[in-house]
Amino acid sequence: MPKGRVVIDEELCKSCGLCVAACPTKVLSISDKVNSKGYRPATQAKEGCIACKMCATTCPDVAITVYRIDE
Amino acid sequence: MKEVLIAERPKSMYKVSTHYCPGCTHGIAHRLIAEVVDELGIQDRAVGVAPVGCSVLIYNYIDLDWYEAAHGRAPAVATACKRARPDLTVFTYQGDGDLASIGMAEIVHAANRGERISVIFINNAIYGMTGGQMAPTTLLSQRTSTTPYGRDPKASGYPIRVAEMLSTLAAPGYIARVSVVKPKYIIKAKEAIKKAFLTQIEDKGFSLVEILSTCPTNWGVSPVAATNWVEEQMIPVFPLKEFKVPE
Numbered sequence: 001m002p003k004g005r006v007v008i009d010e011e012l013c014k015s016c017g018l019c020v021a022a023c024p025t026k027v028l029s030i031s032d033k034v035n036s037k038g039y040r041p042a043t044q045a046k047e048g049c050i051a052c053k054m055c056a057t058t059c060p061d062v063a064i065t066v067y068r069i070d071e
Numbered sequence: 072m073k074e075v076l077i078a079e080r081p082k083s084m085y086k087v088s089t090h091y092c093p094g095c096t097h098g099i100a101h102r103l104i105a106e107v108v109d110e111l112g113i114q115d116r117a118v119g120v121a122p123v124g125c126s127v128l129i130y131n132y133i134d135l136d137w138y139e140a141a142h143g144r145a146p147a148v149a150t151a152c153k154r155a156r157p158d159l160t161v162f163t164y165q166g167d168g169d170l171a172s173i174g175m176a177e178i179v180h181a182a183n184r185g186e187r188i189s190v191i192f193i194n195n196a197i198y199g200m201t202g203g204q205m206a207p208t209t210l211l212s213q214r215t216s217t218t219p220y221g222r223d224p225k226a227s228g229y230p231i232r233v234a235e236m237l238s239t240l241a242a243p244g245y246i247a248r249v250s251v252v253k254p255k256y257i258i259k260a261k262e263a264i265k266k267a268f269l270t271q272i273e274d275k276g277f278s279l280v281e282i283l284s285t286c287p288t289n290w291g292v293s294p295v296a297a298t299n300w301v302e303e304q305m306i307p308v309f310p311l312k313e314f315k316v317p318e
Contacts (some may be wrong), residue, residue, distance in 0.1 A: 005074065016094030016287075022254055039093065053307040056078035057254045060098030061089060066078035 003069040004051025006044040012063035013041035018065060019055035028055060081105035083114045090128060094294020096284040097126055099251040100193060103166070103261045112279055117160045118152055120145040121184040125200045126193070129164055143174020146181035149188040150279045160271055161191040168198040171207040171233050178272050178279075180239070185242030185276045189267040192233060195284040196305060203289030209233045210308055215289070230308060234281045238314035244276030246315040250283035250306065252298035263313070275317035283309055 007029065008019075013035065019042050020028045031043040034040075051068040080086060084105040091097050095247035108114050114135065121129045123142040130137035140148040145163035153161040170178050170192050181188065198204040204217040211296055222230075234248045243266050249260035260282060267278035285297035285306050292300060302305050 004077075007275065012088050014093035018094060018294055018298065021295045037088075037092040051077060053078045054254045057257050058099065060091065060094060060096055062080045062084060062098065062102050065076065065080075066215075068077045070073050071074060 002051045003071075004049040005064045005067045005069060006049055006055060007067070008042050008044070008066075009063040010035050010041040010043075012061045013039060014061055015039040015041060017042070018058045018060065022054040022058040024052060024054060025050055029069060038056075075110050078198055081109050081144075083108045085132055087131065089132055091125065092288045094285065094287045095125070095207065096152060096195075096251045097193065099257060099258075100164075100282055100284065101126075101129065101132050103251070103257070103264050104162075106261060107265045108133075108135065109159075110265070111268060111272070113160050113268070113272075116158065117162070117294060118307055120149045120152070120161070121164040122163070122165040122234070123200075124166040124169050125240065126164055126166060126167065127200075131272065137214075143169050143172070144177055146170070146177040146186070146188065146190065150181055150184075150186045150310075153188050153229045157187070160189070160268060161187075162191060162268070162271075163219050164191045166199065167192070167194045167196065167206045167208040167233075168201070171231050175207075176231075179240075181269070182237045182243050182277045182279065182297070185244070187271050187274060188277060189271050190277075190279040190282045191264065191267075192279060192280055194233070194309065195286040197286050203286070208233075208309075232309060234279065234309075234314050237279060242277055243279065244317045245270040245313075245316055247276035247279075247280075247313040248281040248283065248309060248311050250301060250311060252285060252301040253282065256288060259311075266316075270317050281309070283311070284309045
């Protein structure tokens, strides 16, 4: 299974949770931080990303960048 | 070990925060258009026509040349632009209040004339910007601020299926209905937008992509519940398919 890393722009994220719902391995969650607009941005809280890009595909605010980690 | 970038912001999108509500799928539709523009390499010769509605500020988000049309008149403005400059790729981006209500005459006649334009039609079954009133596409029994007891067909008719209606005309080249509520639909939606643009570039007639979308704020539900509502309630009424493809 490929490995990946998700980077979420905390200022662009509006905490809608669509990426959290779309993630098949459930590695994303809403963080406790608050951005300058008052939203709690999503973040990759756990290891186990498989670089499927589902989160970036569904993000309405284009806040997500995905990297695939090649060993 | 090395990291390979596999998903990033399209080149033709400005890096700014949108004014849309959290979970509004306008942002997904914007991104798909920007990705298609990048893939076709048409950023310097694509012209968009913005509607009246929430997406009126689309020119702040996608780095193209834009017109702003009067309410519902985007197909007429696009017709003029395309006839004056046939070398450009001209598209409109319209919501259901704009296209299916006040702009119904413009879209029907632009489609019937077979204008070489592409139309991106966002259908979220409600008027978003003005406060959640009933739209022509509102489902039966759906509660809105002007149908607080649900849409009653005796008083306000039935939801209009724009893609089916326009596909009865002879002139359109490509007409499809897609959705952007879950990744599996989003991937197909991007293909449909690309086909619509290619229909225009290859001079095969009018093209329209109807995109089933959400309005969590005016529906009064969470963004994730809104995507489920589209799957459970809207798709049975507005089936996803390609109604016309170029021969």
